[in-house]
Amino acid sequence: MFAKILIANRGEIACRVIRTARKMGVRTVAVYSDADAKSLHVEMADEAVHIGASPVGESYLRGDKIIAAALATGAQAIHPGYGFLSENPDFVDQVVAAGLIFIGPSAASIRAMGLKDAAKRLMEKAGVPVVPGYHGEAQEIVLLASKAREIGYPVLIKARAGGGGKGMRRVEHPDEFSEALSSARREAKAAFGDDRVLVEKYVDKPRHIEVQVFGDNFGNAVHLYERDCSAQRRHQKVIEEAPAPGMTEALRKAMTEAAVKAAKAINYSGAGTIEFIVDASQGLKADRFWFMEMNTRLQVEHPVTEMVTGTDLVEWQLRVASGEKLPKMQSEIALAGHAFEARIYAEDAAKGFLPATGTLHHLKFPDATPEGATMRIETGVRAGDAISPYYDPMIAKLVFHAKDRQAALDALGSALSRTEIAGSTVNTAFLAALAADPDFAAGDVDTSLIARHQTALTEIAPPTGETIAAAAVAASGAGAAPPSNDPWSSIAGYAHFHSVARRTRLKFGEDDIAAKVSVRPDGRFQVALDKPYDDTNSHDFRAAPRLACWPGHITVFEGAVGYTFAVPDPLARADDAAAGAGSLRAPMPGLVKLARAAIGDAVIKGQPLLILEAMKMEHTIAAPHDGVIAEIATEGAQVTDGTVLVRFVEDQNASTAAVS
Structure with missing residues (x-):
């Protein structure tokens, strides 16, 4: 086993790898950019090396700097995490040439699956079913448009390199093809440095089901069953689960056998995922699934597989890369229970899931789970950390395991309603709405579910008068803890014979709110608002709600929704x-x-x-x-x-x- 490894990544995946390495007695080296100098993964690692400025092209994509850091610190191997250089075969070659070990597949395996068109031709030869479409080398627009007509609309234009929905466009009509192609090519070029595309038939009611595979350097390959990743927005996964709801034994057998066949076709070593598109328009059937692509790395959603199989896939990666055989053979791997993973992002779901930035002034995850459920929180940030524009805006992954799907889903919904994040716009309310959606709850999910229900899933009710009143109490300072044990101090704003009213102002969106807050002798708050909310101006309550006060703002939490109010500074000059x-x-x-x-x-x-x-x-x-x-x-x-x-x-x- 390695004595020391370098992790060529950041955020939650770097923290995830460090935890397993520490458990195995392996020392770790972190790398970091300017923006990540005080990040959690840097703090957790045994050593850390600065590799450049904040933009990824000057830091996390600089393979030469990463290899130099590994050599300088005496690391024996490099774990790429996911994203960045994890599927770059040239980087793998450079790692090997430097006398280091790449914790992942060979450069040849990555190249074989790195380009979607070539991979599909390879899979066809291996007997793995592939989606009908054009996967050729020629890229002239006339030819591509002609192939789209032959395939039949709607079609998907997809970047042949990379994934994550980047460089992907659904086209409904021939008149839209040219514009969609130009946009897909620009996005693919920016994301992957390759603007070549393929064109495929768009499948009605598509389910995205993938199979976790694992190989070693002795010719062994196994699967660890399937994950369902159909809950997607803008072709990016949101909530993943294992096993797939409604999965039949016939389809599972066909898919897992095809996945292992695909892995063996390229002599695969390490963790990988075979992604399939499934036509669920007539239920899940063994003859209605097709190979889409292979991710030659650990997936973001790998924890759900770990939860239902009782494995540690990062440990498997380290053992296989260090020369050991697979820890388990196929007959030793069994499914148990159900698991969900929800990705919490800094993004504005109501505005088309626009990525957001900001400082996480308040960050609180649930500290308990329902009986019978197991919780895992994967994150690379702490309260006070900033979400920058340079990297993926993921804040955390909430992972839950229970005896069955409903119990696991209930645990996830409960946790989302108790998660508190303030300082950046986040998607917790959207995730909670999705988890509670009747179709999703029933397992009737496909890749268009979110788009069909987007308005309902992203719509947030305006704050109630009680919520506004609670924010006003916090803004006025009347709800603050007393400065001493003096009983008179415990009644904020109290004066002889009467309570002194405190006046405060708030702003919620475009709405300016004025409030007068009084504290009664019994400790109850009385709030008079300048206009009626919920048909009344007056609100009387005792209990302090869940809230966070941060510079110039107050966030009141109601379930999974955080209502953020600005508190105007009366001394600040008005904006022009x-x-x-x-x-x-x-x-x-x-x-x-x-x-x-x-x-x-x-x-x-x-x-x-x-x-x-x-x-x-x-x-x-x-x-x-x-x-x-x-x-x-x-x-x-x-x-x-x-x-x-x-x-x-x-x-x-x-x-x-x-x-x-």
């Missing part, structure tokens, strides 16, 4: 209202990838003006109204949240960006 009039601002940090209009252009409402790239996904910024452009951001500009992208000659009808 004219500064934002007639302007279009960036809804998130990002890179201006493409400008589709110029100064002096007359534009109409809904017309695309800019392509903004954030988290390596493209977002279209459209005109909110008719007007003439006075200023527009230049291509290549890096912008922050709220940066003015476009100013119009006319200053009426000022609006924020429309994003699609």
